[in-house]
Amino acid sequence: MPIEVISVDGLSFQYNAVDVLTDISFDLGEGGYIGLVGPNGSGKTTLIKLLLGFIQPAKGAVRLFGADPAGFRDWHKIGYLPQKIVSFNPNFPATVKEIVALGLLSRKKFSKMPGKSDEPALSHAMELMDITNIKNKLIGELSGGQQQRALIAKAIVSEPELLILDEPTTAIDPETREKFFSILKELNEQKRVTIIIITHDTGTIGKYASKLLYLDKKVIFYGSFESFCTSGEMSDYFGEYSQHLICHRHDALNRR
Amino acid sequence: MNIFDFLSHGFIQKALIAGSFIAVLCSTLGVFLVLRRLSLIGDGLAHVTFGSIALGLFLKSSPVYVAVPVVMLSSLGIMKLTKKARLYGDAAIGIVSSLGIAGGVLLASIAGGFNVDLFSYLFGNILSISVEEVAASIVLSVMLIAVIIFFYQELLSITFDEESAKASGINTERINSILVIFTALTVVLAMKMVGIMLVSALLIIPSITALQMAKSFKSTMILASVAGVMSVVLGICISFAADLPTGATIVLLNILFFIAAFIYKTLKS
Numbered sequence: 001m002p003i004e005v006i007s008v009d010g011l012s013f014q015y016n017a018v019d020v021l022t023d024i025s026f027d028l029g030e031g032g033y034i035g036l037v038g039p040n041g042s043g044k045t046t047l048i049k050l051l052l053g054f055i056q057p058a059k060g061a062v063r064l065f066g067a068d069p070a071g072f073r074d075w076h077k078i079g080y081l082p083q084k085i086v087s088f089n090p091n092f093p094a095t096v097k098e099i100v101a102l103g104l105l106s107r108k109k110f111s112k113m114p115g116k117s118d119e120p121a122l123s124h125a126m127e128l129m130d131i132t133n134i135k136n137k138l139i140g141e142l143s144g145g146q147q148q149r150a151l152i153a154k155a156i157v158s159e160p161e162l163l164i165l166d167e168p169t170t171a172i173d174p175e176t177r178e179k180f181f182s183i184l185k186e187l188n189e190q191k192r193v194t195i196i197i198i199t200h201d202t203g204t205i206g207k208y209a210s211k212l213l214y215l216d217k218k219v220i221f222y223g224s225f226e227s228f229c230t231s232g233e234m235s236d237y238f239g240e241y242s243q244h245l246i247c248h249r250h251d252a253l254n255r256r
Numbered sequence: 257m258n259i260f261d262f263l264s265h266g267f268i269q270k271a272l273i274a275g276s277f278i279a280v281l282c283s284t285l286g287v288f289l290v291l292r293r294l295s296l297i298g299d300g301l302a303h304v305t306f307g308s309i310a311l312g313l314f315l316k317s318s319p320v321y322v323a324v325p326v327v328m329l330s331s332l333g334i335m336k337l338t339k340k341a342r343l344y345g346d347a348a349i350g351i352v353s354s355l356g357i358a359g360g361v362l363l364a365s366i367a368g369g370f371n372v373d374l375f376s377y378l379f380g381n382i383l384s385i386s387v388e389e390v391a392a393s394i395v396l397s398v399m400l401i402a403v404i405i406f407f408y409q410e411l412l413s414i415t416f417d418e419e420s421a422k423a424s425g426i427n428t429e430r431i432n433s434i435l436v437i438f439t440a441l442t443v444v445l446a447m448k449m450v451g452i453m454l455v456s457a458l459l460i461i462p463s464i465t466a467l468q469m470a471k472s473f474k475s476t477m478i479l480a481s482v483a484g485v486m487s488v489v490l491g492i493c494i495s496f497a498a499d500l501p502t503g504a505t506i507v508l509l510n511i512l513f514f515i516a517a518f519i520y521k522t523l524k525s
Contacts, residue, residue, distance in 0.1 A: 052423055075425030082419045092291060092416060093470035102413045106424040112409040138470065154420075
């Protein structure tokens with residue numbers, strides 16, 4: 001029986017005695033692609049932190065590649081892009097290449113310094129994100145979009161089996177965003193990379209992800225985008241108009 | 257007096273050697289602390305050093321032997337407060353720093369007021385540094401450089417973003433503990449050079465000078481060390497020639513270097 005990449009069973013989390021997440025359950029197999037959506041404060045980032053073992057649940061369990069995240073060792077299997085880098089200093093004195101190379105850390109034993117054998121992987125990731133021409137620039141000197149592209153390159157450089165991306169397309173222009181989603185689709189379809197992506201762009205992610213997980217402190221919906229858009233239950237939950245808006249079908253709604 | 261006469265003095269030789277090594281320690285550690293917005297940890301730990309020296313004098317034992325464990329524990333305490341009590345680093349430093357000063361003043365008062373020894377630690381005197389202190393500065397510097405080489409990528413990763421570093425499998429708590437323990441030991445060593453009042457300047461200013469001219473993370477650490485060592489060597493020479501207090505001269509030179517680097521950056525851009 002194949003091991004699920006992620007298995008979540010009855011997961012609950014409280015912060016200062018307030019329920020942040022309640023009874024979350026879902027499984028994600030190899031090659032799965034989930035768009036994790038929901039309003040602000042719905043617990044999306046908290047769920048990611050629970051999956052990675054950064055915080056501990058009040059109830060329930062998470063299995064990451066079949067292991068408890070608290071004792072997880074195979075970090076080379078995971079590429080992670082956090083929502084925002086809290087400690088990010090606008091004057092941080094590292095070059096784009098130095099930052100992208102940090103993505104190789106989990107794959108390396110001793111020494112962890114990037115060497116000549118890492119050059120092809122670094123060049124490939126930087127080419128994919130179109131940042132080769134700025135590789136020697138300091139990350140702090142770049143625009144928000146360029147910084148985000150460098151951070152995405154860092155997340156994918158080690159060719160992880162599971163990519164967890166928390167709002168990766170923030171500050172990225174529409175053209176680069178489409179290209180980024182195409183790269184993810186290619187990784188997912190050709191290399192069977194499992195993907196979880198948090199986004200507020202529900203319409204766009206619906207085009208790419210195989211499943212949509214709509215969260216609002218609990219699982220509101222988990223299934224394909226098509227079934228989300230045709231679900232009567234979701235119409236009742238959101239109201240028909242909002243559901244159509246989410247599904248980018250407001251033109252059709254206007255024609256009625 | 258020519259340069260050879262100046263260098264022939266044993267106390268000058270010791271001051272230059274120990275000062276240069278302590279400058280490398282402070283400057284390299286400072287890069288990590290400044291970028292992690294923990295710049296004032298040096299100031300906070302210096303205040304704890306004041307309290308622990310008062311405790312040492314009160315207990316009639318060697319102040320340094322008391323200061324080393326107390327300051328190390330305090331540095332770990334700052335980390336724990338930040339994590340467990342969900343405080344920002346500056347607030348945690350503020351708590352530990354106040355405790356150090358209040359404890360020191362209280363102990364000095366109970367002992368019958370401040371005495372000369374306590375004030376000598378406040379302002380430091382690098383020219384009175386002992387052979388043991390020179391040896392300690394060399395050993396600690398070599399250890400820190402080894403740690404930086406060994407854990408360079410981990411340190412860079414944690415400094416850039418701790419959460420991503422965790423998801424790379426880095427034991428962030430262990431690396432953070434190493435960093436703050438080195439900082440604690442460095443503060444205790446450096447207080448003899450510039451005194452408790454000015455020790456944080458050596459941690460902060462060379463690194464922010466380097467940040468004005470940085471081309472990469474590696475170059476930042478090298479530039480910070482160069483700025484730190486230059487300020488100490490020139491500071492010792494100038495203060496000796498002009499009969500000025502050494503610690504204050506070193507700090508003011510550091511500020512001059514920062515202004516020069518800032519002007520360079522502004523003109524360049």
